[in-house]
Amino acid sequence: MHDVVVVGAGCAGMRAAIEAFDTGADVGVVSKLHPTRSHSGAAEGGINAALGNSAEDSPEKHAFDTVKGSDYLGDQDAIEILANEAPGDIYQLEHWGCVFSRNDEGKLAQRPFGAAGSPRTVYSADITGHVLIHVLYEQTMKRAAQGPLHVYEEFFAWRLAIEGGRCVGVICWDLVNGGLKLVTGKSIVLATGGMGRIYRATTNAYACNGDGMAMALRAGLPLKDMEFMQFHPTTLYPSGVLITEGCRGEGGFLINRDGERFMARYAPNALELASRDVVSRSETTEIEGGRGVNGSVLLDLRHLGAERILTRLPGSRELAMTFAGVDPIYDPIPVRPGAHYHMGGVATDNWGATEVDGLYAAGEVACVSVHGANRLGGNSLMETITFGRRAGQAAAEHALSSSPGSISGAPLADAERDLGRLLARKEGERPWKIRDELGSSMLENFGVFRYGERMAKQLEIIAGLRERFENVVVEDKGDVFNTDLTGAIELGYMLDLAWVMVQAGIARTESRGAHSRPADFPERDDEKFLKHSITRWTDDGPELSDQEVRMTKWQPEVRSY
């Protein structure tokens, strides 16, 4: 038995594992991918900390921008922790060897980002996630060479083992060798990331299916703010891969079919650097108003010139050339909003603790909440580091001060039985069509703008898909690298979460952040809805309740950019 088992090895998971190890714990890391394949590595534009290297800045300003960006739904105590601890965490990463870009003085460079009052985003060209995930893996390897830190690579986490109200382990399918394995620990940290794959158009990797949220939901834990899915304004047409907000941070324009910088009509002060929810809505309005190009708008970098594009945005250029056949030095890039980041997740306190003894969560799977109804660009990488560290420390302290939980073997036996049933089924539908229909219908009916009747229709569609999923067939019956099996399980996760999301969306009869209802409830309603939504799983499906937002200094104001 480990002291701490971390599930997921992206930035939050590895940061948690490193901190738990440094606190003195024996650490196991379970990941369905090799750690460096995790989707944190695809983050591009940067990570926010008020270092003040580019212009005057302060944690207080960072916190206020984040509160306002969250449309006042973020928990302000958590946001202050993020803003205050971010600079120290960035310096730590730099001293571990992270390859950040430098300013003329040789200090860490910082670029402007959406809805930020100061250039606050530390970066490495436009591959910031890549350099972060590699430096964290380097530090993980270093510790594994020194002491008890073991990475269970390509272990697919399927269920949490909770016994007597305490989380004691995670049941995994060993992808390379086959077989269910129970990895046990005194504390478990979920760091499994997001679930963009619920949508057809998404920046997210194939791995992002909401595994941890669904595992927690089915284990009886509350999920918080599940209606808030962020649509990133600049995802490449047609492939959907991310083109960084850093393009606009470096001065890029968004233009419509006529070449008009339309953001001036929606956010006259911030223009292209308004918050993501605002920009995505503006783009959708342009496209639906017939002023788009092939269902997209255009991101114009031409005026930045070749030198700036080649040094600051080489990865974005590579993506545009490879997947859209466009060289941004000479032509604007076709972009449209796409599902990118889920603000909600497993409800935690400011140390990552959930309501189940011994279970913690950090990163996109968790909802502390620092992002509220809309996340600011550059804040998610920072959250993975700061709250990954905090969760790792808290999980280690819990493990080192408690005796092991009792393990009966019943959860593993249940899992073996259910897996046997799934693999034994020979007649039925294969998963792909259900998955594709889920993705298309969610985009259509629960996207940038939401309408009462479309959301009601989506609930029916999800119910139909869930019924079909009851008879889903896994064609591969083998033990070795059976991704047909894990793909079917992931689809099950997404069908649970889609139901939860839409139900929470229907209940929130206001417009706030990423949840926008232009036809029936276009205004924010602080009287009724300055509250988090909380969803729990019951035998009759998801059940909704609410929770107060934790406020410290800032009262809600009208939000404009």
Next chain:
Amino acid sequence: MRVALKIWRFDAQRGERALKEYEVDAPDEATLLDCLDIVKDRVDGTLAYRKSCRMMICGSCGMRMDGAAVLACKVRMYEIAEAGQIPVISAMGNLPIVKDLVVDMQPFWGKIRAVTPWLEPGYADPGEKEHVVAQKRMDVIHKESLCIMCGCCVSECNSMEADPDFLGPAALAKGMRFVGDPRDQASVERLQALSGEHGIWDCTRCYFCQERCPKGVDPRDAIAKLGAEAMREGIDSDMGAKHAKWFVTSAKTTGWLRETELVPKTQGIAKSVKDVKFAMGLVKHGKVPPPFPPHVAKHVEEARALYDLVKHDGEQGAAGIVQGEKALGRLEHHDDGGAAAARGPYGPGSFAKPYLPGEQEDAE
């Protein structure tokens, strides 16, 4: 479009290999990875391959297409399909196959771990602020830090095929990432470790790693930089290092390679004794000129001038070699045959110049 693929399947449980052909409908913009997904979804759910980000950054989907390593998510299929080609897809080379297109990456990671792949800053307490380092100095490891550890270079490495213990291009590039980092305090120890057996001098310079790397890391350049840095630190006891040094000395002094002296200078006099008979045979058949008197090239002063130039440029070691290099920035756009570059960003046929609302009249 209609895409046909031949895929080398491998059933690990039965130990059987088979080449199977598949044909599917795919959207025109589909990549090789998209096509594999269509095969797996609609034709054969047992097909195994790794994938995740589908945007060339996670490094999961390395495999071979017609015998050369590629990232499946980077290969657009349109031209291949339109030309009626049926590419053969197989697992990467130099690594054991687990199933179909999935290889066991443990030997790969073992070699990464062997190069002490973390910064050795020489202290425990990081202090209050960041290191101050010029961007230009950090550019020395720009290319090496782009590596996504996909294994495409290792798949193609000829030296590794001959010597499975060779550290290989990915691990050596990772080594250079730290040797070239001004914040690292263990460069000399690193260079000593990498200069040993199975290290930098065992590379045969075939440049396959450089050619197949999907991210422009240029591992062979990294190995060359390590060699230069090792020499600069006087770490030259390996035969490979001595061999390279003799090339230089020979060219500097007489303007051409004195092959007869190459063997003793590389492996030492004592070890060369056993090769004397072989060498005499070569002399007898006129394969090598007699060592005495040394033949001096006609324009030896040109060779010496060249030597001085290279020596001057190389005084900064790796920092001197790589300044200004930008791997991704070097990419060229060929989809349109260079038409966009010819007309420029705002030339005839380009998209209109952007304007702010209300500015339209001024713009026109």
